[in-house]
Amino acid sequence: MTDIGIYLGTEEITESARDAERLGFESVWVWDHLAGRYPMLAPEVVLATAAAVTERVRLGYGVLLAAVRPLPLLAKELASLQYVSRERLLVGIGDGRGTWERWHGGLRDAPAWDALGVRRADAEARTEDALRLLPRLVGGEPTRIAPEGGAGDAAGAEITLAPAVSAPPLFVAGGPEEAVLRRAVTFGAGWFPAVLSPAQLADGVRRLRQYADEAGRPAPPVTVAVPIQLDIPAGEVAAAREAMARMVVDGYEVDPGHAADAGIVGTPEQAAERLAAFVAAGADRIVLSGGSATDWRAGHELLARTATLLNT
Numbered sequence: 001m002t003d004i005g006i007y008l009g010t011e012e013i014t015e016s017a018r019d020a021e022r023l024g025f026e027s028v029w030v031w032d033h034l035a036g037r038y039p040m041l042a043p044e045v046v047l048a049t050a051a052a053v054t055e056r057v058r059l060g061y062g063v064l065l066a067a068v069r070p071l072p073l074l075a076k077e078l079a080s081l082q083y084v085s086r087e088r089l090l091v092g093i094g095d096g097r098g099t100w101e102r103w104h105g106g107l108r109d110a111p112a113w114d115a116l117g118v119r120r121a122d123a124e125a126r127t128e129d130a131l132r133l134l135p136r137l138v139g140g141e142p143t144r145i146a147p148e149g150g151a152g153d154a155a156g157a158e159i160t161l162a163p164a165v166s167a168p169p170l171f172v173a174g175g176p177e178e179a180v181l182r183r184a185v186t187f188g189a190g191w192f193p194a195v196l197s198p199a200q201l202a203d204g205v206r207r208l209r210q211y212a213d214e215a216g217r218p219a220p221p222v223t224v225a226v227p228i229q230l231d232i233p234a235g236e237v238a239a240a241r242e243a244m245a246r247m248v249v250d251g252y253e254v255d256p257g258h259a260a261d262a263g264i265v266g267t268p269e270q271a272a273e274r275l276a277a278f279v280a281a282g283a284d285r286i287v288l289s290g291g292s293a294t295d296w297r298a299g300h301e302l303l304a305r306t307a308t309l310l311n312t
Helices: 013-022 043-053 071-084 099-104 110-116 120-138 178-186 198-215 234-250 256-262 268-281 296-310
Strands: 003-007 027-030 058-065 089-094 143-145 157-159 170-173 190-192 223-229 285-291
Touching: 003 058, 003 296, 013 027, 013 043, 013 296, 027 043, 027 089, 027 285, 043 058, 043 071, 058 170, 071 089, 071 120, 089 120, 120 143, 120 170, 120 178, 170 178, 178 190, 178 198, 190 198, 190 223, 198 256, 198 268, 223 234, 223 268, 234 256, 268 285, 268 296, 285 296
Parallel strands: 003 027, 003 285, 027 058, 058 089, 089 170, 170 190, 223 285
Antiparallel strands: 143 157
């Protein structure tokens, strides 16, 4: 059985989270951007709200931009969410250059980084520091933090956070680039790409497993985010598919040769068949973005129907 998650919007968060749990989704996810193409709420607020009104559904950052935050404060935020949610947190971590950032704008743009006082050139190193140190900080281990936020043994201050909780699963966000895949293997985190075709995903999973074998490590689990639209009238499906293909090329910078297969437009039955290709390519979890452009309740129902068909 494939775990299916969905993204939450910014409207009626409590009702949307409750509805997602009622319909049996495995997880709900939120984006993380300071500024972007449209208004977006702080993810920790949305996830805390969802945690307060649900009991089972898991709560995911999809994805968190750890590089722009001081690590001790970020660790305290994650530990608090893990604590109040009774350890339901999932954390995708990107370095600001991934698919989500390309679409939403915001932190890929120099003004946002400048406003936060973070050098864009340091993003990769700061992201790897987060992947290395967050499990220790959240777990209550004494951890030394260098003045610039990186790991250091000779400089910086040691801090121990309490209460200690189990570290949430971490996922390295990004496409099938070698640096991203090796980062997932190195830090024992999952891989979390978005807007890939099944063929691209299959190639990435093959290389991910190859790198894991070379390192003598278990192959990381794979979560993939897929844009989906399920409420298009029958006579408009072809045009909607063309529009989505253009959107993923223009907005997400997807290779045009894979754009038609990177998103899904159609009925739940058609969508389930398309999603099965992602499962065959190696996805352990699929996070669906969309469903309906106008009615989130109807979108949830359509997505739940699709998930049931996929897992039947």
